[in-house]
Amino acid sequence: MRHLDVVGLTVIYGAVRAVANMSIHLDEGETVALIGPNGAGKSSLLLTIAGVVPARSGSIKLRGEDIGSASVEQRVGSGISVVPETRDIFAKLSVHENLLIGASLRRDAAVVKTDIDRMYSLFPRLAERRKQMAGFLSGGEQQMLAIGRALMARPKLLMLDEPSLGLAPIITDKVYETIAELKKSGTSILLVEQNAERAFGVCDRAYIIQAGRVTLEGSPEELAKGGLVEQALFGRAAAGIVRTSPQVETAQ
């Protein structure tokens, strides 16, 4: 069953067209990667699905239901959680409060409690620092906390924006282990990455995004074959395969 269906989505900031008529979809339980260079519009797409960035046009359907005009809160309520690129942990809240706040919309206090314990056993570093202000955590710990906070909502669709950004390889391993576990548990995952190799290790399907458009789509095996990704992202030789699109401004 279709979990998420984005059709013809366009996002514009002032003079910048960040997402141009983009269509992607994700089936129930599927892990889909969005791969593309800086400024391609990946984060904008995620934040628009989450509801904090407005779409100019296009539709977003969750399990067949149009959520384009739903509030952020309603979207969280229907199972969408985000781990933003900037992590955005609440620096002045304790680690524990950061986890608690992830469960803001839940009313099952007792289960929330056991879920928090589960997060602490999943990320023992966080358990050691539960009383500390989250701002004092290292980058890796903050990423764990951002993931833990998102999981506290018991999401049905988890969106992760470059979860390995700026992390040491050993910590990235841990993050990807967690993603693999989640995938096994049946959570649908939309994963933004610049590191195609990492993403291919875990995803069922991937989209290559460039300048606000989808330029390639396929399974990791198809995409890895013949270096299609490298061509799409870096090569001119790919012009024949990759639909060329008018360059949008990318200021970063």
Added chain:
Amino acid sequence: MTFLQMLIDAASVGGLYALTAIGIGLIFGVIGLVNFAYGEYIMVGAYVLLLTAGFYWPVAVLCVLVFVVIFALASDWLVFRQVRRAPPETLMIVSFGLSFMIQYFYVMLFGSLTRTVNFLPEISRGFEVGGLRIAGVSLLQIGATLVLTAALAIFINFTRIGYQMRAVSENPRMARLVGVNSNRIIAAAFAISALLAVTVTVLFVAQTGSMTPFFGVSLTMIGFVATVIGGLGSLPGCALGGFLVGALTTLLQMLLPPDLQPFREAFVFAAVIVVLLVRPRGLIAVRSSLERV
């Protein structure tokens, strides 16, 4: 006057300023709004007290409380929510406009004369203890400040709404992304600030027995001075600032020759300028958001 007498006076005056400053600082901390209309919560409360002063006093206070809380929530819903994401300058000017509008609406309805009311005259009567003259209302002011400040600190640090409030203050967008209903949290902040305004109103009216449509503004100006001195956005800073301004006012009252007394506030504002020249971010460095205290 002994030093102890001065200390009591300073603490009771300072208590009112501290409560005003905390009410202003809380709203600033949560949504970055410098709320000039805060003085109108105080002023409107005083007029409700005027109208209900004949009732048994807890009933009168309850009327004020209900009215002012609704009034503050309405100001948020009808006005501030409409400009929630506007830059701070816009927010401030909107609150300025609202403040003036309410004041002159009152002048239209009731005129601008000073009104007097005999509310709980017992508590403003003084009594002597070991050579000190203490008014009951002074003790109430000091007590209310301590109790409310402590209660607010506990609320912000140890409750669910408290940490959600800190989260909205730090990162409103992320707070929404985890499902925090930020409008509800902001409404809670307005309600608490209204509660503080009611306390100030009741104690002020009990003490002075008079009000004008403009007295809220002058209290609020002093409240602002206190928040700026203490460090806008830091609640302990606001409390400290309130007490310092109270102490300064009391000191000036003692030391200034009688013909300079009417200009006492000019000296208070001059002191603020000096403080800001030395410590541009206030005594407790300005924090852009609410934090654990």
